[in-house]
Amino acid sequence: MTKIILEYExxxxxxxxxxxxxxxxxxxxQLSKQISAEYISSPHLGAFSGYFLVSQKEKILDYYxxxxxxxxxxxxxxxxxxxxxxxxxxxxxxxxxxxxIRRSFHWNTNGDTIASQLFNQPTRxxxxxxxxxxxREIYRALEVSGPLDEKSIKYYDFKYGVxxxxxxxxxxxxxxxxxxxxxxxxxxxxxxxxxTSSGDMVDKLIFNFSxxxxxxxxxxxxxxxxxxxxxxxxxxxxxNIIIPSEIGLEAKxxxxxxxxLPRPFEQxxxxxxxxxxxxxxxxxxxxxxxxxxxxxMSKIGLESMVPYDPKYWQGSSSVSDKIxxxxxxxLGKKIPLEKxxxxxxxxxxxxxxxxxxxxxxxxxESSSEEFRDxxxxxxxxxxxxxxxxxxxYK
Numbered sequence: 001m002t003k004i005i006l007e008y009e010x011x012x013x014x015x016x017x018x019x020x021x022x023x024x025x026x027x028x029x030q031l032s033k034q035i036s037a038e039y040i041s042s043p044h045l046g047a048f049s050g051y052f053l054v055s056q057k058e059k060i061l062d063y064y065x066x067x068x069x070x071x072x073x074x075x076x077x078x079x080x081x082x083x084x085x086x087x088x089x090x091x092x093x094x095x096x097x098x099x100x101i102r103r104s105f106h107w108n109t110n111g112d113t114i115a116s117q118l119f120n121q122p123t124r125x126x127x128x129x130x131x132x133x134x135x136r137e138i139y140r141a142l143e144v145s146g147p148l149d150e151k152s153i154k155y156y157d158f159k160y161g162v163x164x165x166x167x168x169x170x171x172x173x174x175x176x177x178x179x180x181x182x183x184x185x186x187x188x189x190x191x192x193x194x195x196t197s198s199g200d201m202v203d204k205l206i207f208n209f210s211x212x213x214x215x216x217x218x219x220x221x222x223x224x225x226x227x228x229x230x231x232x233x234x235x236x237x238x239x240n241i242i243i244p245s246e247i248g249l250e251a252k253x254x255x256x257x258x259x260x261l262p263r264p265f266e267q268x269x270x271x272x273x274x275x276x277x278x279x280x281x282x283x284x285x286x287x288x289x290x291x292x293x294x295x296x297m298s299k300i301g302l303e304s305m306v307p308y309d310p311k312y313w314q315g316s317s318s319v320s321d322k323i324x325x326x327x328x329x330x331l332g333k334k335i336p337l338e339k340x341x342x343x344x345x346x347x348x349x350x351x352x353x354x355x356x357x358x359x360x361x362x363x364x365e366s367s368s369e370e371f372r373d374x375x376x377x378x379x380x381x382x383x384x385x386x387x388x389x390x391x392x393y394k
Contacts, residue, residue: 024158024169032150039242042074043290046282047394049318052132053274060330061107064132066098069390070279078144080218085136094136095297099390101306103344104331132302135249135275138231141186141215147171155185169193186213207231226254243282249275281393296382308345
């Protein structure tokens with residue numbers, strides 16, 4: 001008789017937690033609690049790269065691409081006049097400082113260039129205004145009133161669905177809240193939450209918005225920008241903190257004349273913007289370093305034009321070959337793009353208005369020149385320090 005002896009061995013099995021709810025609203029509440037607990041909630045410094053395009057009548061008229069530093073506030077609370085998108089005052093911000101840049105001239109649909117110095121234009125109708133990475137403001141509106149904000153879930157309807165074989169949750173703003181100007185609800189529209197395979201985290205969010213209410217104004221001062229578009233956000237975990245790793249915006253500004261930026265190049269024709277931002281390598285910032293960083297970054301804006309380095313851009317572009325070919329075709333007909341990049345190079349400050357006052361005397365002019373020279377000296381020193389930090393972060 002043959003004996004068969006069986007030996008048992010404990011095997012560690014991976015534990016799976018199934019995240020599924022009868023009501024998708026309960027699922028979103030769970031996801032919102034996770035965002036509330038793990039989303040970036042204190043100042044962090046990291047690296048960014050991205051591009052910004054302005055188009056009209058299907059022609060690209062402006063191109064801006066930059067790599068540099070990003071300072072996120074981590075402030076999740078909303079209050080009026082608090083979001084700073086141009087490195088100005090405000091406790092909520094995504095401050096950006098370019099360290100490498102390539103930037104075209106500003107063109108109109110007739111193939112003529114447009115001056116960017118706003119104060120040199122005779123009337124406001126001729127002003128050219130540009131604010132690269134407008135998506136920062138739209139994303140801020142999503143942060144404080146989107147479907148993942150705990151206090152804002154009540155404004156939305158939800159339902160489960162499938163997109164490309166992935167589980168998703170569809171959302172839309174309830175009809176009764178769409179026109180209520182007193183609510184802190186800044187984006188009106190619908191979208192999709194793309195879930196991770198386990199269903200316990202949002203991998204990507206797409207918000208198709210039909211209107212946007214300015215987040216910096218008090219609620220009683222209802223002001224809706226004439227803009228609609230699609231905001232897309234991808235999320236990642238870095239050091240157990242959830243951050244937005246990619247933000248994209250495709251939008252159109254409507255109306256005879258826009259209040260916001262960029263202004264249309266021809267009245268009566270909408271201006272379109274296309275943006276993509278990539279964010280990474282964020283590290284917490286101490287209170288002391290934060291104060292120094294904010295002071296330094298406030299002296300340098302995205303409109304500052306850093307020296308153009310063609311070698312850097314050979315392998316660092318965040319723009320696809322297809323998009324860049326369109327940029328080159330539309331913008332490089334009269335002046336090659338490389339020449340435009342070089343012309344928009346190494347200018348850290350906007351030119352000051354000349355002849356602004358007829359009563360200026362030589363003493364005042366001399367003082368202004370001395371002040372300007374000192375300001376440039378300070379900025380050049382700050383840029384050197386920030387660039388050393390950026391090389392470490394990127």
